Amino acid sequence: MPIKLKNNFIVEIKNYLKEKMDNQLYLHSIGTYDYSLTLLNIHLDYYLNNLCSNNRNNIRINKLNKKKKIYNQVSIASLLHDYGKIYTYEEMIKIANENNILLSSFEKENRQIIHGLIAPYLISKDLNIKDKQIYKAIRSHTIGSNKMGFIDKIIYIADKLEVNRNFEGIENLRKLSYKNLDLCLLEVYKSNIIYVISKNYLLHPNTSKIWNNICGGLKNATK
Numbered sequence: 001m002p003i004k005l006k007n008n009f010i011v012e013i014k015n016y017l018k019e020k021m022d023n024q025l026y027l028h029s030i031g032t033y034d035y036s037l038t039l040l041n042i043h044l045d046y047y048l049n050n051l052c053s054n055n056r057n058n059i060r061i062n063k064l065n066k067k068k069k070i071y072n073q074v075s076i077a078s079l080l081h082d083y084g085k086i087y088t089y090e091e092m093i094k095i096a097n098e099n100n101i102l103l104s105s106f107e108k109e110n111r112q113i114i115h116g117l118i119a120p121y122l123i124s125k126d127l128n129i130k131d132k133q134i135y136k137a138i139r140s141h142t143i144g145s146n147k148m149g150f151i152d153k154i155i156y157i158a159d160k161l162e163v164n165r166n167f168e169g170i171e172n173l174r175k176l177s178y179k180n181l182d183l184c185l186l187e188v189y190k191s192n193i194i195y196v197i198s199k200n201y202l203l204h205p206n207t208s209k210i211w212n213n214i215c216g217g218l219k220n221a222t223k
């Protein structure tokens, strides 16, 4: 059953983004939020049940509290995943340099990647958000990461499949996202790599490691 959030904070973020973002980016952020919540409503109970049954250390898990926490983290991360894009490329580089945000030379030169890497600093500074899981999900929404958890996967997939996106095969990927998150992540990641190569863009040096991790993770597919 979907949880009803205390919505004030989410409404405040939406209003704030409407002021700060151009219309296209704002609609994409809302689309990613909506898609993330759709995926949560489908997969969260299954994820939590697994978490409880694999709880070898017998740590007491309050399912309802955990559910609320995940809803909040996913709501905030999905709305703010592209927050870095309200800054120009030059501003992003300046912010990274001035705040010791470590970026490789590849990341510094790549506008499509840098916005996700500086966003945790920006949402902490501008919106006082201090949640490491939210940072991790936002940081990994562009190139993925080696250890993508449930929330990271939801944000990564929702960003690529939200209602305003349109590319060949997207409907099949959407159907897959309702059935199997891990398999969907694999297929979305694959289609991203194919897209990057088809455009003759550079692949991030970590891509093959992340791809291998996603493939290996499928052995532990949760659904």
Ligand SMILES: [Fe+2]
Pocket: 028, 032, 081, 082, 159
């Ligand atoms: Fe995005």
